Each structure stands twice: as C-alpha cells, then as structure tokens.
Amino acid sequence: MSVIYLLLALSIIVALVFFGVFIYSVKRGQYDDVHTPAVRMLFEDELVKEENQKQSIKTKD
Amino acid sequence: MQDNCFHCGNSCDQDAIVFDEKAFCCRGCKTVYELFSSNDLGCYYDLQDAPGAIPEEVAGKFDYLDNQKIVEKLVEFDDGDIQVVNLYVPHMHCSSCIWILENLHKLQADIRTAQVNFPKKTVRITYKSSALSLKEVVQLLSRIGYEPYISLDDFDKGKKEVDRSLIYKLAIAGFAFGNVMFLSFPEYFEVEEYWLEEYKHLFRWLMFSFSLPVVFYSGTDYFISAYKGLKAKILNIDVPIALGILVLFLRSTIEILFDWGTGFFDSLTGLVFFLLVGKFFQQKTYSFLSFERDYKSYFPIAVTRIDKQNKTEENIQVYDIEVGDRLLIRNSELLPVDAILINGEAQIDYSFVTGERDPVRKVSGDKLFAGGKQLDGAIEVEALKSVEQSYLTQLWSNDVFSQNKDASFVNLTNKISKYFTSVLLVISLVATAFWMYHDSSMALNVFTAVLIIACPCALALSTPFSLGNMLRIFGRAKFYLKNAHVIEKLNDLDTIIFDKTGTLTTNKKVAITYEGLELTEEEASLLKNTLRASNHPLSRSLYTFLASQSISTLDSFEEITGKGMLARQAENSIQVGSASFVGSPQVESQLQTTVHVKTNQEYKGKYTFNNQYRSGVQTIFNALSRSHKLVVLSGDNAGEKEQLAKMLPKNTQMLFDQKPDDKLNFVKALQDKGEKVMMIGDGLNDAGALAQSEVGVAISENVNVFSPACDAILDAEQMHKLPSFLLAARKTVNTIKYSFVLSFLYNVIGLYFAVTGQLKPVIAAILMPLSSISVLIFVTLLTNYTSRKLKLFKN
CATH class of the missing domain: 3.40.1110.10 (Calcium-transporting ATPase, cytoplasmic domain N)
Incomplete structure (x- = not known):
C-alpha cells in the first residue's frame, strides 16, 4: 500500500467539504441577494465617523 | 442657504421651513428629520444627499391591518409573540435607505431586526407582535417616508420557493470538471512510467465516479429536452448534445472497463460545465422588475364597508365584496370593483387603466369603473359587481394570460439544429460504413468519435452568450427584457402597434x-x-x-x-x-x-x-415605417387625430375608441394573417394586447412603478432609441449566425480526426474548450461592438 491512497482520499475529502459548504450556503439563500451585504458592510465605519464628528462639535461648544 | 429640501431634495419655493439651519420643503420632511436626529440617526443624511421622501399620511389608510385575517395572510411567520413580515418598499433607492431601514429598531424598540433586500426593494421585519401590531409597523414606515406597498398580489402568495437547481447542477459539473482534469492530466503525455502504470486504474475509476453525477444529475435537462423534442418530432439542439453526452459516457466507461484507454471523462464533464455556464449566463433577471403582473398588483387588499343599517364601518377583504355592498373610498384609494357613486364628489383618475392623466369628475348616480383612483376626499359607492366580474378585471379571464408564449417559439438554434443533426448522423453512418468495409475493428471507434467530436458545444453556447450579453447591454440602456428569447423575437416583426395616451404622449x-x-x-x-x-x-x-x-x-x-x-x-x-x-x-x-x-x-x-x-416620436415613426407596418391604437376619442396624422407617416393606420378587448382582438386578427406583432403600451387597458402580441413592451415613466404584464419594460426617456434597439437585435441575430459558421469550422477539423480514426482523448480535450471559448469571445466582442456603434448608452 502506498501513501498515495491516503493522499488521494484526503484531497477528495477536503474538496468535498468545500463543495458541501458551497451547496449549503446556496441552499440557505446566501447568494440570493449579493448587493445589500456589499453596502451593509460599509455602514459601521460611517457610524464611528458620525460619533467622532459629534464629539468634536461638543468640544467646540 | 440651500434651495433644495435637506430631506427629500425637492425645491423649496418661497415657503421653506428652516430648522436646525437646514431648509425643508414641507412640515412632513422636517418631522422626519427631527425624528431621525433625535434618535441619533442623522447619519442617514451623510451617506447620500437628500435621500428621503415626503411622508404622505392618509388617515385610516392602513385600518384594514386591524383585521386579523388579513394580517395572517401577510405575515411570513407568526408564533404568537414574534411576527416576521416581508414588505415591498418602492421608495428604496440608495444606501441611506438600506441604513435607515436596517436601523428601525432604534426608532421602535419592539422591532427586533430589519433586513433589506435591495435588488428586490423589500425589507423583512421581525417584531414583537404582542407589543407592536403590523399596522403600527407599517405606519412607522409611512411616517418616515418609506410607505410599503401592499396590494392584492401579496394576499395569496405563500412563501415562494426559489429554484436554485441550475446553480447546484453548475456547481457539481464545475467541481467534477476540475477534479477530472487533474486526474486525467498524467495520462495526456502517455509516458510509460512505472508509477503511472501502477495507479492509472485507480485514477480512471475515480474519474468515472466524478462523471456519474454530471451525467445523471447536471445533464438531465438535456436528456429530458431531447426526449421531448423527439416525441414532438423536432430535432432540437439538445438531441445531438444528449447523444454526445451519452456516447461520451458509454464509450469512456467501456474503454476503462476493458483497459483500452483512458476515456473522455475530461471532455464529458467539461462539455456539461460549459453548456450550463451558458445557460446560467442567459438567465439574467431583473429582480426589482416583474413581468408577470396583473391587476392584483394594482389593487388594494381591503376596503371599508359601511353597514347600511347600523351605520358602522368595517374592513373587509376585497374578495369578500358582494354586489350591493356600500363601500367607503378614501382620498387616493383605488376602486376595486365597478360601482355607482352614491355620496360625495368623485375625481377619478383612470391613469392606471388608460394612461389618461386628467381626472374625470363624476356626480352621484354615475357609474365608476374598477381601477380608478379617487383624488378628492372620501366617497361612498355601491358595488355593482364583484372583483373578478368587473369591467377591467374580466380581461384577465381571457385565455392569453394563461398561455405560455415561449412554448410555441422556435429559436434560431433549433431551426439550424434540424439540419445539423441530420448531416451529423449521415456523416457518422457513412464513415462507419466505410470503416466496416476497410477495417471493421475501427468501425465502432469511428462511429462514436464522430458523435463525440461533433457534439455542438460551441454551437449551443453561441446563442446564450450573445443573447445574454445583449440582454445586459439593453438593461444598462434601460430596456429591460423578460428573457433572452425576446431579442430573437424583436428581430422578426412585421407590425408595430402603439398605444397613444401615456405611450406616445407623456403623462x-x-x-x-x-x-x-x-x-x-x-x-x-x-x-x-x-x-x-x-x-x-x-x-x-x-x-x-x-x-x-x-x-x-x-x-x-x-x-x-x-x-x-x-x-x-x-x-x-x-x-x-x-x-x-x-x-x-x-x-x-x-x-x-x-x-x-x-x-x-x-x-x-x-x-x-x-x-x-414625447420628443422624437416623429423620428421613431419615420425610422420604423421603412421596415415595419405601424398602427396607432388609442382608447381615447378621435380628438387628436389630425394632429397625430401630421406627425406620422402617411400609411399609418389609426384607430380610436378602442376598448381593452378590441385591442387584444386587433392583435389577434393580425396574427391570424400570419403577422408578427409588437405592441407598445403602458396602461392596464393594454394588458391584453401586450400579452397577445409576440413582443409586448410596456413604456414606463418610472420603472419602479408598476407596469402591466409584458415581455419588456422600456424606460420612457429611452423611447427614441427604439429603432436602435431593433437594429441591435437584428445585429445580434447576425452575430449568432457568424458564430455558427465559426463553430462549424471547428467541427470540420474535429471530424477530420474522427473519421480518420485518429481521435485521441487529448485532442478532444483541447478542441472542445478551444472552440467553445473562442466562439464565446467572438460573440461577446461583436455584441459589445454593435452596442457601441449604435450608441445605445448615449441619451
């Protein structure tokens, strides 16, 4: 027996795991809307900026 | 001081309200601003300038949401404490909108989460129903200028199942293709090496197992379509494809079984993968548009009924309206049934129905038709008919609305594949007969090789890619097509019919x-x-x-x-x-x-x-009259006949006072004469004609507002480009024809190897992707060039 069987089995299992994860995420509807998450991930930064601005205005007063 | 409202961007005129050093056009906008800024939601205005809408509050508009039966139909999930509702919000248009809607919980603590689907313009809100009713949620949205649109359409839809099977099939084919490529690579070079000899059987059987789901799951559509085609005695493009897949699989299996060779598993999985990519590319949909709307999308879900004896009001479902019911129609509500006006002053706007902008004044005793919108105060009416029986809604009982237009359409690929398949079969039989006579051991080899190499992969790919690419180009130029077949249909038209009001004229x-x-x-x-x-x-x-x-x-x-x-x-x-x-x-x-x-x-x-x-109507008519027969069908009176005649070419047929049924029958009569008809209209009264015609185009001032069921939606601003769009469709079909020639050339080269008995797996593995990809590049470049030359993007 050679180590190649083990390696082949391992590589296919790893590939199948990723494949399964992809199918699962499609099934859960993660790819139904690809636009909104792209916008949403930028919001947190805006919020922080807003708070900073507010603080600076307050210190002026 | 700015002239435009800080909240909605409309001009403020003289009577601007100044608050917090910012100008507002009306009290409503100012109130929304106050609400946002006092809740630390001022960030709304940072993301986009003036993103808001003037909140329009009509007292009692959402009272029907007190009716538990209606609420039950609308919510997606309800466990007694938590409710989930998915609402369509037409105003949603920028990132500020997403932000404010997803931060609703800061305005109202009983809202748990809100998640926006921007392409669909919907927001899914989860809220504590014991503390907050659906009515209050909807009212909150209306108050901040994001009034959800709830129509009869929402009523009987359950949770829609999304069909994602194409993605699964594509994923499996792609996964198998990649792995099979790796496994078949060592044998491409045929080195007589010890380790390769040792393991090649394992590699081959692994490839075999990878190809199983590709043939029996990913490829099923082709077998089904080929079977259906043969049953209907049509040699469609899927016949040679299914034949190719089957022969590839069987020959490869036999080869590895008897240790004759490595098989063609790489070509097999590659073929299915490329074909499915083409299918996927063609399936471009505009999720914010709907091409299947009927009157239900326009109609309200509930109406206020007045009890004649007790003088009390109650909200009932529109379907429950009975003849003789006394109904209360408030300002800017839609009449759901034909009725007689009993009380109040009616200003009925029939623009939904006819496209006619000017409201009609009616007095007590006049008959009102379903689909009209009351503009001036509340009125009392008595129902004459139920919803399905009303003048306008009756139209939908016509058969056209249940037919599938695409089913009867034979596309260019299938027209050609008839000849292609026959020629292919003849070549394979002749070659087999020749080798039978010459060297009978080679006969089966040659027969299968011909079927494998001639499998029309490039041919089958050129159509989806050129049409899919054009579909996207049209979409960017604001001409939204329902599917790619519409482009082929646009190329093959005899008569173009225009509606007048709302189509040739602006609203x-x-x-x-x-x-x-x-x-x-x-x-x-x-x-x-x-x-x-x-x-x-x-x-x-x-x-x-x-x-x-x-x-x-x-x-x-x-x-x-x-x-x-x-x-x-x-x-x-x-x-x-x-x-x-x-x-x-x-x-x-x-x-x-x-x-x-x-x-x-x-x-x-x-x-x-x-x-x-509309500007350019004359130019459109002049350009189109050279190639098509033009007709104007108007629901209006003949008042503007002379004016219209001056603008239009002399041979233009003009018909006035056309009822919705008349329009439909007119189209039908032309089709019976064998003409291919395109109908261009905008109102619900054109819906029948739009459905009946080969290509029904709805003109829309604002594509986010509803348009009747159709094959394409054209932004009104882009109407002058109509001749260019038709020309682009023609060039696209020509592009497909050129690409057919190209793919035939590849087939000839491949056939040379096949009939001479020299087809090696490595040749098939090179030729198949090479032909597919070069055809793909060819059609993409040519369609892009066409769109640039016709200036589809310029205004």
Missing part, C-alpha cells in the same frame, strides 16, 4: 395654448391668483404654466364644482371655467379639454390643453 408635461384676446397685466395677475385658490387639477396645471405674478389677496372667491370659479379683486371681476359657465360664444368641442376666461363681463379666450407628445 408629465401638458402643452397649453391660448386663443383669444390678450390679457392686460392686471387681468393676468387676477387670473393667476384665482387659479392659486383652486385645487382642481386643471387649475394646478394652468397655474404652473402661467408666468409668475405677485401674490395678492382676492376680495371674493367662489368655486362652483364641475363648472368653474368666480373671483373679484378691487373693481375687476373674473370668471374661469367651462364654456357654458363662462358663456363662450363658441360651441364647446367635446374632444378637447379647455378652460375659458371672462373678465369684467367680457369674454377673453380659452386655454386648450393638448397632450404633449
């Missing part, structure tokens, strides 16, 4: 002309100020049309409903209104909308309201 601008004696400055000022006091739509239009005058107070003002106005200022008096009211010397024409003016007991003249034709 926005009105051309007003004045005939009569010139008004003095004093009189002009008096007229403007009189109009200012009136709320009648004609007065509003005329008011904006006239030159601005200083605002002064009238000494007396009286408006006589349905007739006109009397006003007095200092020693000047004025009468504005209908011809009979003013006492016009002329006989009033029934065909035109006019407003007459009389000052100090002297008749001055009249303002005529003409429909404003």
Whole structure:
C-alpha cells in the first residue's frame, strides 16, 4: 500500500467539504441577494465617523 | 442657504421651513428629520444627499391591518409573540435607505431586526407582535417616508420557493470538471512510467465516479429536452448534445472497463460545465422588475364597508365584496370593483387603466369603473359587481394570460439544429460504413468519435452568450427584457402597434395654448391668483404654466364644482371655467379639454390643453415605417387625430375608441394573417394586447412603478432609441449566425480526426474548450461592438 491512497482520499475529502459548504450556503439563500451585504458592510465605519464628528462639535461648544 | 429640501431634495419655493439651519420643503420632511436626529440617526443624511421622501399620511389608510385575517395572510411567520413580515418598499433607492431601514429598531424598540433586500426593494421585519401590531409597523414606515406597498398580489402568495437547481447542477459539473482534469492530466503525455502504470486504474475509476453525477444529475435537462423534442418530432439542439453526452459516457466507461484507454471523462464533464455556464449566463433577471403582473398588483387588499343599517364601518377583504355592498373610498384609494357613486364628489383618475392623466369628475348616480383612483376626499359607492366580474378585471379571464408564449417559439438554434443533426448522423453512418468495409475493428471507434467530436458545444453556447450579453447591454440602456428569447423575437416583426395616451404622449408635461384676446397685466395677475385658490387639477396645471405674478389677496372667491370659479379683486371681476359657465360664444368641442376666461363681463379666450407628445416620436415613426407596418391604437376619442396624422407617416393606420378587448382582438386578427406583432403600451387597458402580441413592451415613466404584464419594460426617456434597439437585435441575430459558421469550422477539423480514426482523448480535450471559448469571445466582442456603434448608452 502506498501513501498515495491516503493522499488521494484526503484531497477528495477536503474538496468535498468545500463543495458541501458551497451547496449549503446556496441552499440557505446566501447568494440570493449579493448587493445589500456589499453596502451593509460599509455602514459601521460611517457610524464611528458620525460619533467622532459629534464629539468634536461638543468640544467646540 | 440651500434651495433644495435637506430631506427629500425637492425645491423649496418661497415657503421653506428652516430648522436646525437646514431648509425643508414641507412640515412632513422636517418631522422626519427631527425624528431621525433625535434618535441619533442623522447619519442617514451623510451617506447620500437628500435621500428621503415626503411622508404622505392618509388617515385610516392602513385600518384594514386591524383585521386579523388579513394580517395572517401577510405575515411570513407568526408564533404568537414574534411576527416576521416581508414588505415591498418602492421608495428604496440608495444606501441611506438600506441604513435607515436596517436601523428601525432604534426608532421602535419592539422591532427586533430589519433586513433589506435591495435588488428586490423589500425589507423583512421581525417584531414583537404582542407589543407592536403590523399596522403600527407599517405606519412607522409611512411616517418616515418609506410607505410599503401592499396590494392584492401579496394576499395569496405563500412563501415562494426559489429554484436554485441550475446553480447546484453548475456547481457539481464545475467541481467534477476540475477534479477530472487533474486526474486525467498524467495520462495526456502517455509516458510509460512505472508509477503511472501502477495507479492509472485507480485514477480512471475515480474519474468515472466524478462523471456519474454530471451525467445523471447536471445533464438531465438535456436528456429530458431531447426526449421531448423527439416525441414532438423536432430535432432540437439538445438531441445531438444528449447523444454526445451519452456516447461520451458509454464509450469512456467501456474503454476503462476493458483497459483500452483512458476515456473522455475530461471532455464529458467539461462539455456539461460549459453548456450550463451558458445557460446560467442567459438567465439574467431583473429582480426589482416583474413581468408577470396583473391587476392584483394594482389593487388594494381591503376596503371599508359601511353597514347600511347600523351605520358602522368595517374592513373587509376585497374578495369578500358582494354586489350591493356600500363601500367607503378614501382620498387616493383605488376602486376595486365597478360601482355607482352614491355620496360625495368623485375625481377619478383612470391613469392606471388608460394612461389618461386628467381626472374625470363624476356626480352621484354615475357609474365608476374598477381601477380608478379617487383624488378628492372620501366617497361612498355601491358595488355593482364583484372583483373578478368587473369591467377591467374580466380581461384577465381571457385565455392569453394563461398561455405560455415561449412554448410555441422556435429559436434560431433549433431551426439550424434540424439540419445539423441530420448531416451529423449521415456523416457518422457513412464513415462507419466505410470503416466496416476497410477495417471493421475501427468501425465502432469511428462511429462514436464522430458523435463525440461533433457534439455542438460551441454551437449551443453561441446563442446564450450573445443573447445574454445583449440582454445586459439593453438593461444598462434601460430596456429591460423578460428573457433572452425576446431579442430573437424583436428581430422578426412585421407590425408595430402603439398605444397613444401615456405611450406616445407623456403623462408629465401638458402643452397649453391660448386663443383669444390678450390679457392686460392686471387681468393676468387676477387670473393667476384665482387659479392659486383652486385645487382642481386643471387649475394646478394652468397655474404652473402661467408666468409668475405677485401674490395678492382676492376680495371674493367662489368655486362652483364641475363648472368653474368666480373671483373679484378691487373693481375687476373674473370668471374661469367651462364654456357654458363662462358663456363662450363658441360651441364647446367635446374632444378637447379647455378652460375659458371672462373678465369684467367680457369674454377673453380659452386655454386648450393638448397632450404633449414625447420628443422624437416623429423620428421613431419615420425610422420604423421603412421596415415595419405601424398602427396607432388609442382608447381615447378621435380628438387628436389630425394632429397625430401630421406627425406620422402617411400609411399609418389609426384607430380610436378602442376598448381593452378590441385591442387584444386587433392583435389577434393580425396574427391570424400570419403577422408578427409588437405592441407598445403602458396602461392596464393594454394588458391584453401586450400579452397577445409576440413582443409586448410596456413604456414606463418610472420603472419602479408598476407596469402591466409584458415581455419588456422600456424606460420612457429611452423611447427614441427604439429603432436602435431593433437594429441591435437584428445585429445580434447576425452575430449568432457568424458564430455558427465559426463553430462549424471547428467541427470540420474535429471530424477530420474522427473519421480518420485518429481521435485521441487529448485532442478532444483541447478542441472542445478551444472552440467553445473562442466562439464565446467572438460573440461577446461583436455584441459589445454593435452596442457601441449604435450608441445605445448615449441619451
């Protein structure tokens, strides 16, 4: 027996795991809307900026 | 100081409300701003300038949400404590909208989460139903200018299952293709090496197992389609493809079984993968548009019924309306059934139905039709028919709406594949017969090789890619097609039918002309100020049309409903209104909308309201009349016939006073004569004709607003490009024809190897992707070039 069987089995299992994860995420509807998450991930930064601005205005007063 | 409202961006005029050093056009906008800034949601205005909408609150509009039965139908999930509802919000248009809607919980603590789906313009809200009712959620949204649109369409839809099977099939084919490529690579070079000899059987059986799901799951559509085609005695493109897949699989399996060779598993999985990629590319959908709408998308879900005996009001579902029910229709509500007006002043706007902009005034006892929108206060009506029986909704019982238009359409690929498949079979049989005679051991080899190599992969790919690419180009130019087949249909038209109102004319601008004696400055000022006091739509239009005058107070003002106005200022008096009211010397024409003016007991003249034709209508007609027969079908009277005749080419047929059924039957009659018809319309009254025609195009001022069921939606601003779109469709079909020639060349090269018995797996593995990819690049470049040359993106 050679180590190649083990390696082949391992590589296919790893590939199948990723494949399964992809199918699962499609099934859960993660790819139904690809636009909104792209916008949403930028919001947190805006919020922080807003708070900073507010603080600076307050210190002026 | 800015001139535009900080909240909604509309111009503020003189009466801007200044608050917090910012200008607002109205109290509503200011209130929303206050609400946001006091809840630390001011960030709303940072993401986008003036993202808001003026909140329109109509008291009692959402009272029907008190009815638990209706709420049950609307919510997606309800466990008694938590409810989930998915609402369609038409105003959603920028990142600020996403942000504010997803931060709803900061405005109302009982809202748990809100998640936006921007392409679909929906927001899914999870809230504590024990503390907050659906009505309150909807009212909160309306208050901040994001009024959800709830129509009869939402009523009987369950949770829609999304069909994602194509993605699964594509994923499996891609996964298998990649792995099979790795496994088959060592044997491409045929090195007589010890380790390779040792493991090649394992590699081959692994490839076999990878190809199993590809053939029996990913490829099933092709087998089914080929079977259906053969059953209907049509040799469609899927016949040679299914044959190719089957032969590839069987020959490869036999080869590895008897250790004759490595098989063609790489080509097999690659073929299915490329074909599915083409299918996927063609499936571009515009999720914010719907091409399947019927009257249900326009109609309200509930209506207020007045109990005649007890004088009480209750909200009932529209489907529960019975003949004889007394209904209350509020300001800006839609009439769901044909009815008789009992009480109140009706100003009915039939623009949903006919595209006609001017509202019609009705008095008690008049018949009102379903689909009309009440504009002026509340009215009481008595139902004459139920929802399905009403004048407009009856149209949908016609068979056209249940037919599938695409089913009867034979596309270019399938037309060609008939010949292709026959030629292919002849070649394979001739070659087999030749080898039988020459060297019978090679016969089966050659027979299968021909079927494998001639499998029309490139041929089958060129159509989806050129059509898919054009579909996207059209979409960017604001011509949204339902599917890729529409492009092929656009190329093959005989007659183009236009609706008049709302299609050739705009709903926005009105051309007003004045005939009569010139008004003095004093009189002009008096007229403007009189109009200012009136709320009648004609007065509003005329008011904006006239030159601005200083605002002064009238000494007396009286408006006589349905007739006109009397006003007095200092020693000047004025009468504005209908011809009979003013006492016009002329006989009033029934065909035109006019407003007459009389000052100090002297008749001055009249303002005529003409429909404003879209810019470029004449050019469109001139360009199209060269290649197509043109017809104008109008639901209106023949009042503008002469004006229209002047603009249109001489041979244009014009028909007026066409009812929705008439339009449908007109299209049908043309089709019976064998003509291919394109219908261009906008209102619900065109819906039948749009469905019946080969290509139904809905013209839309605002693509986010509803348009009737159709094959394509064209932004009204882009209407002048119609001839270019048709030309682009023609060029696309030509592109496909060129690419067929190209893919035939590849097939000839491949066939040379096949019939001479020299087809090695490595040749197939090179030739198949090479031909597919080069055809793909060819059609993409050519369609892009076409769109640039025709200037589809320029305004």
